[in-house]
Structures are given as structure tokens and as C-alpha cells.
Amino acid sequence: MNQPSKKEPFRSGFVAIIGRPNVGKSTLINEMIGQKIAIMSDKPQTTRNKIHGVYTADNYQIVFLDTPGIHKPQHKLGDFMNKSAVGTLGEVDAAFFLIDAAEGLGGGDRFIIEQLKKVKTPVFLVMNKIDKIQPEALLPLITEYKDLHDFAEIVPISALQGNNISTLLQTLTKYLPEGPQYYPADQVTDHPEQFVVAELIREKILHMTREEVPHSIAVAIEDMKVQENGVVHIGAVIFVERDSQKGIVIGKQGAVLKEVGKQARKDIELLLGSRTFLELWVKVKKDWRNQDRMLKDLGFRND
Numbered sequence: 001m002n003q004p005s006k007k008e009p010f011r012s013g014f015v016a017i018i019g020r021p022n023v024g025k026s027t028l029i030n031e032m033i034g035q036k037i038a039i040m041s042d043k044p045q046t047t048r049n050k051i052h053g054v055y056t057a058d059n060y061q062i063v064f065l066d067t068p069g070i071h072k073p074q075h076k077l078g079d080f081m082n083k084s085a086v087g088t089l090g091e092v093d094a095a096f097f098l099i100d101a102a103e104g105l106g107g108g109d110r111f112i113i114e115q116l117k118k119v120k121t122p123v124f125l126v127m128n129k130i131d132k133i134q135p136e137a138l139l140p141l142i143t144e145y146k147d148l149h150d151f152a153e154i155v156p157i158s159a160l161q162g163n164n165i166s167t168l169l170q171t172l173t174k175y176l177p178e179g180p181q182y183y184p185a186d187q188v189t190d191h192p193e194q195f196v197v198a199e200l201i202r203e204k205i206l207h208m209t210r211e212e213v214p215h216s217i218a219v220a221i222e223d224m225k226v227q228e229n230g231v232v233h234i235g236a237v238i239f240v241e242r243d244s245q246k247g248i249v250i251g252k253q254g255a256v257l258k259e260v261g262k263q264a265r266k267d268i269e270l271l272l273g274s275r276t277f278l279e280l281w282v283k284v285k286k287d288w289r290n291q292d293r294m295l296k297d298l299g300f301r302n303d
């Protein structure tokens with residue numbers, strides 16, 4: 001039965017955008033995110049998976065990831081990067097394979113399609129720059145690509161002119177699992193990765209403790225840096241309000257906290273594309289919700 005009053009669950013997911021250089025990836029991101037973009041800081045990228053931008057609607061959020069290195073490998077490093085790019089592709093919720101419809105199918109696209117075949121992730125064939133071709137040229141082109149791979153969806157667009165972008169986003173929502181809102185809808189943070197990392201840890205705690213601790217627990221990232229060996233070191237503090245909650249979060253002989261760390265690390269590594277060392281502490285901070293400074297430290301805005 002149709003129950004319009006029932007609230008739809010919130011959905012969120014990670015979407016990789018891939019394609020040869022110059023096919024229009026940046027143009028598409030800008031067009032999709034538009035005013036809603038949570039601009040990522042310009043600090044040098046320390047991680048392999050660059051977060052392109054975040055799109056937040058009323059009931060869903062999409063985190064767009066760049067997967068560099070999916071191009072044809074020129075040397076050993078390229079080959080290594082390709083393997084990791086394929087690894088990332090295997091774990092995102094969906095991928096957009098962007099092509100230049102005006103250029104047609106070439107070796108570069110064929111190479112990417114070979115990589116796509118290695119994963120089960122639903123791949124959208126996003127045919128960009130249709131403003132540059134005759135309408136009747138589209139169908140034969142679709143057939144050519146379709147013959148090479150079983151794409152989940154095929155969406156022709158013009159990123160430059162903004163054509164069909166809303167259809168693309170609407171179609172994508174079908175592929176998003178239920179999930180948390182990783183980023184505040186309107187907040188531009190200096191440390192976007194830290195915010196997501198904290199949310200991932202918090203999500204695992206709530207899941208592991210089966211809601212025995214209130215949603216009001218907070219996670220603060222105290223320290224996050226890339227070590228010389230490339231491993232990202234993260235120190236995080238989990239704040240609870242009572243001693244009893246501390247016991248629950250830690251668990252017998254630390255079993256709960258250990259499992260939280262294990263699961264969170266898996267997700268964080270996927271997000272950052274780097275091996276991660278995660279250290280977790282649990283602290284009791286009575287009434288933290290009422291403490292202004294603390295809220296600020298945790299990245300909450302007070303307006």
C-alpha cells in the first residue's frame with residue numbers, strides 16, 4: 001500500500017568517475033554539483049582517491065570519487081596504479097564511465113572497458129558532448145559500446161550545456177544503498193576526509209553496540225597524517241557521556257572496540273585509497289553536548 005507519510009530511508013554512496021583525459025569529467029562534476037558543491041580544499045592531495053565533490057539532496061547524498069590511473073599504463077608504476085584503481089572500482093556503489101561521443105570509440109576507451117570487466121560494480125555509460133554530434137549518430141555509437149560491455153545504464157548528456165544531467169542523477173539514486181549523510185549539506189569543511197572518517201567510525205559503533213549507546217556519541221579525529229611509508233595514521237577519540245557507555249563501546253577485553261576499528265579501517269582505506277593505521281580511544285565527557293568549545297572542535301557549527 002502506498003504510505004506517503006512514511007519517511008523514505010536516507011541513501012548515500014560513493015561513485016567513481018572515470019574516462020580518458022579531456023572527456024569532460026570536471027565539467028560534469030561542476031554541472032552536477034552546481035551551487036551545492038562542497039568545494040574540496042586545494043591542499044595537495046595526499047591520498048590516491050580524490051574526492052571530487054559531494055552532492056546532497058533531501059534524501060540522498062553522493063560522494064564522487066576520482067580514480068586516477070585507469071588509463072593505459074606506460075610503465076610499471078602505471079600498472080600498479082591501474083591495479084589499485086580497479087580495486088577502488090570494485091568497491092564503489094556505481095561508476096560513471098564518461099566518453100566523448102564526438103570522438104567515438106578508440107583504444108583508450110577499449111582499455112578502460114577491459115578494466116571495467118574485472119569488477120561487478122554497476123557501470124553507467126555516460127555519453128558526453130552530444131551537442132557536438134548529429135542525433136542520428138547516437139544510436140550506432142550506443143550499439144558499438146554496448147557490444148563491448150553490459151552497462152547498467154546508458155545516459156547521453158551534454159555536460160557543457162547541462163542536458164540530461166538531472167536524469168543522470170535521478171537514475172543513479174536507484175543504485176545507492178541506505179546510508180548515512182557523510183557530509184553536512186551546507187558545510188564546507190577544511191578537512192573533508194576527516195569528517196567522513198569520523199562518521200564512518202561513529203556508524204560502526206552504533207552498528208556494533210546495537211544502539212545500546214545513544215546516537216549522541218561523538219567522534220573527534222585528533223590526528224591524521226600520511227607517514228613516510230605511505231600509511232595514513234589516524235588517531236580518533238570516541239566521546240561518550242557515561243562510564244557505562246564507555247564499557248559498552250570497549251566491550252569485553254576490548255572486543256567491541258577492536259571490531260569497530262577493524263570495520264572502520266576497511267571503509268577508511270577504501271575512501272582514502274591508502275593503507276591506514278587507526279588508533280581509537282574512548283573518553284567520558286559528561287554533558288559534552290552542552291559544551292560550546294567541544295562542539296566547535298568536533299566541527300559542529302553553532303549558528
Ligand SMILES: Nc1nc2c(ncn2[C@@H]2O[C@H](COP(=O)(O)OP(=O)(O)OP(=O)(O)O)[C@@H](O)[C@H]2O)c(=O)[nH]1
Nearest residue numbers: 021022023024025026027128129132158159160161
Ligand atoms: N561541446 C562540449 N564540450 C564539452 C562538454 N563537456 C566538456 N567539454 C569540453 O571538453 C574540454 C575538457 O573538459 P574537462 O571537463 O576539463 O575534461 P576532463 O575529463 O576533466 O579532463 P582531464 O582533467 O584532462 O581528465 C573542455 O574544453 C570542456 O569545455 C560537452 O558536453 N560539450
